[in-house]
Amino acid sequence: MLSFVLRRLGQSAILLLIMSVLVFAGMYVISDPVAVMAGEDATEADRLALAAALGLDRPLPVQYLTFLGNILRGDFGTSFVYGRPVLELIFERLPATLEVVFLAMVLGLAFGIPMGIYSGLNRKKPATKLISMITTIGYSIPNFWQALLFILIFAVWLRVLPATGRGPTTEFLGMQLSLLNPEGLRYMLLPAANLGVALICMQTRLARSGTQEVMYQDYMMFARAKGIAPPRLIGRHLLRNILIPIVTITALELGTLIAFSTVTETVFSWPGIGKLLLDAIYRSDRPVVVAYMILITLMFVLINLVADIIYAILDPRIRYA
Known part of the structure; x- marks a missing residue:
């Protein structure tokens, strides 16, 4: 296991290096921070002075090596727009994103797994067909349209x-958290539900297919023949064996929700890192964009590493050479 972890960390370092090159070069090609920040009325002398102040008058390779050296020292640079350290900006907004993602994950697991197990155990009941129809619709609706529907129903019509x-x-x-404040929790419910709907639908489908597969395995049929009570049969035998694909998807979805919560945060004016990224792209705030992408890549790597370790805990038959 230790060699596996060390090998994954080495691969992660290479991945982060490649990501930093791609994002840095992409931001240089598609945007000009000086043109955005100087404005249309700025003179050529003003533009040159601004470029020198931001360090953008040097060759691109020199800019990248300087940026990379600063990253290795834990310095992701200073925002062109806000004039503040990039990490300070990101960590200031990160708690808002993490708490709404956490609530979305809780909703997804709390509703998705029980609905999926119920559907898998009761395939011919009308409630199972209703759950299947709801999950299909919920998984198909575009995220931004779903957010607008939530606002229309719960904020405009019902006013709750x-x-x-x-x-x-x-x-x-x-950290400033809305999750610990009753009134703040009310503000979290709509963005968390908007992120959680697709997760609920996905978890339901995974749990349903896993239940249908596991229930006809020899050990499950033997356990039923022994007369084991259904709650124990589900909790100890069924649930444990369907959790590995659920852990995989949950780990991927956790990173995805954190990285791509931009639409939800924009629609609901939620001050998280997704909205910070969108503003940074619009205003060509290159240090914020590059630092964001590197940190998100690192987050994906760590989340998947933790998921691999959880596999071995859930199923001792899994071993990493």
């Missing part, structure tokens, strides 16, 4: 939940 903003927060370990 706020439509935008983060609401009041409670400080915990130096």
